[in-house]
Amino acid sequence: MSTPVLEKVSLKSVQSPKRKLSLTGRRSASLSVLFLIFAIGFRGRATLPLDRSSLTGFQESLNSLSAWIDNNRDSNPFFTTFVNVVRNSIEWLVNFLQHGISQSGDTRLIPQIGWLGVVVIIGCVVFAISNLRMALFAVSGFVVLGLLGFWQESMDTLVLTMAAVLLSLIIGIPLGVLAGLFPKFENFLTPALDFAQVMPTFVYLTPVTLFFLIGPASATIVTLIYAVPPALRITAVAIKEVPWSSVEAAVSMGSTRWQALRKVQLPQAKRTIVVGVNQTIMAALSMVTIAALIDAPGLGQVVVRALESLDVGRSFQAGLGIVILAVVLDRSTTAAASKVNSGNVQKVTRRSRKTIFTALGVIALLGTLTSRIFSWAGAFPGNGFLGARISTGVNNYVNWFQMHFVSITNDITDVVSYGLINPMQTLLTQSPWFIMGLAFVGLGWIFGGKRLAAISTFCVLAIVGTGLWSDTMVTLASTLVAAIITVALGILVGTWIGRNRKADRWIRPILDAGQVLPAFVYLVPFLGLFGATRFTAIMAAVVYAAPASIKLMADGIRGVPATIIEAATAAGSSPWQMIIKVQIPSARRALALATNQGIIYVLAMIVVGGLVGAGGLGYLVVAGFSQENLKGKGLAAGLAIVLLGIMLDRITQAIAHKSSKGLSSAAH
């Protein structure tokens, strides 16, 4: 290892991207200058505002569409046969699982398998798919669920998650394999997947209950819509990652295409597919509270009920249950994925494996039988003393915090609102729509060429078509502020925990909690601290979005090749120089990805923002959910969110792509 050579490489890879990007950099700079000149020159003109209660023709036609569906639901054979079959099958599945672990039947006061049985089975299953440490972790997690006083609710949530995940995988994996094999099919699916992931759930909550009625079937379908895309997308990526040469080799040795898929591609893609399973579980769990609005049983109901009387402690108690479920399921599937990866399964002989599994089966069976015979093992004993204590503690803490810090937090709200949100919103809402539109198209053209410019043009015109341009700009302003804070946190915390393993270990559970704790839990304290303002909405979005950015950034920092670090150390860099000049620039691609994901996650919180004073599209979606004559407007607002989301996603992805290309071409 001769240091001089390495140093050359490192210098090149650090500096070249800057040079590479300078052309696009110059272009974007001139675009911003032009934009500002025109925006200020034409301000206040062609801003396309629309009154709260007014409807455009397009929005009215959406109203009549939903009325048409409503009227033809009973006569149309598609609705009567297909929908009923789907509903009945899902209902059967959910009922079956519920009677197993959560609900008492007509003849029993406790479910078929009592709490001890469930805990033992979970322990055995987790042990089988990962390891003993994980199994113990899962068992203690489930016991805590009972101690919180929400055993039955937790099991209901688990049941719905299992049903939704099972169905998502049944739909998502085969379609994902197809999408991985046939790029045309993938191109065809992509818009639908974007739609399913970005369209706010509130928009289709009422129509879904029209078809699938109130209850678990609708809740499962709502969850499915959100959870299928990650399963499908990650499976497609997994299939595409398998080197084409290994498929060709198999075919040349006489395999059919089907055999090549089964023997070569699927086994090699397995690890990534397990990651997809993990993401699907997380997506399903994030729908728990929303599904509760259409009577999905479980922890979400507790959260929604507690919100009625603003009982922060109790909603936190239930939210904690959701976090525990999520962390247990996440860690055990991640451990399973790395086990598949390291391939240590093969080390154990088939015989001893058989013995282990038989033993596990017997243990699970014994646990189940015990839970059916003894009442202490059936219904969870005690009445959740831990939960009550946590609930009181949280309530006291929140009150104390609010009393002492509210003037500071009010000042923060004002500083950010007057200093950042208001100017940003004025700029975006007061510029003519065509100037803003041209800015988007220009960005698309600079970073993604003609194709992206075309996509941006379409999105801009379609947003204008929804009649909600001005509201879209209000939402965009808050979204951008939230994205700025998210990315800043991503860089700061991500770099920190990327460099420091110890910090990573205790920060990471907080990040997980931020991603799965239902927003409803922290909305009330946030409202108390920051008022019913756009800033509260922004803070809620940051809580949800920053963890993703931080995790991606930390991965990027860790992914900086050791050779570069060594070279920089040898050249006498101080830690500060190392971070600023070496690690962050080298993790450029991760930074761009963190920005992209940050924005997407922020967009997912637009509707939640509408519940706490953000106005804009989020409020319109909520209003459409609760008022018959605003349904069309709510749907239009949902469409505008999707269009804005697709445009921001593609542009930031293109930026990410460009920076990674700059990096890789520099490295060669």
Place this chain on the structure above:
Amino acid sequence: MFTGHRARKRTAYVLLVGAATFALSTGGSAQAGYTRAAAKCGTVNLADNAWVGYEANLAVVAYVLKNNLGCKVVVKNISEEISWQGFQSGQVDVILENWGHDDLAKKYITTQKVAVDLGPTGNKGIIGWYVVPWMAKKYPDILNYKNLNKYASMFKNSESGSMGAFLDGDPSYVTNDEALIKNLKLNFKVIYTGSEAALITSFRTAEAQKKPMIGYFYEPQWFLAQVPLKHVTLPAYTTGCDADAKKVACDYPPYILNKVARAKFMTSGSPAATVIKNFTWTNDDQNSVAKSLAVDKLSDDAAAKIWVTAHAAQVKAWIGK
């Protein structure tokens, strides 16, 4: 069963073990389970809309149905519009507190005839403009809309620009506030907070910090027991003064809250139908149960029990025997 099976894949094996355990446990007859007493009344599906006043009606009705008639009560946590949908699909039997909703009433009661109006609950709803109590005390004339402009600048905040902020809550309620402000020439801007939680929290913090706040609110509401907001007088309501939504310049009409039921449920001969039809009580009754639920954090049944025990004669009259 599973030792003879040559399961090659671990996952399949695990699933199999799980399924076998499950099959065995469902197959074996209940050791720990025991049969429930069969109910004569049958099942009653009650919609549960998400506000505490509704919850109070629900708690008491459900308690009486369960304990006095032996009904099986199924509570469905759903929003108002979805509750009405339930009449058509047969999934909801009763809505226990309905606030207006003329469009839905027309659709499901008049046109489709799947629902019937069961008359008033006895609770009177007031919708209007409210200010925090400390302001009403310090500036008594603020309770008349004519003086609002005098104080408008106090209500300015980061969201309202140069005008005073007027807060609206849950968008389920149809509000005339934007039109009212315009037609009464008030220097205020409506801020749509988007939820009841946001509205109540804002009122609560404003009162605690002695900050100005005005907004849309309603009675009966449990929160008024904690922070007694003061009602601002608007030009009096007369029939038809709110006919044109754009030209409204008068107060909200008084709401007679009512119960709505599924038509077929009412003709089913269920004894529960009679109780629900006869159910009426006062705002004070509802507030006392709502307080037990929201402030004392009692369970539905515990809160209902307190009220029912104290009002045995009234409950007897509902049952009608």
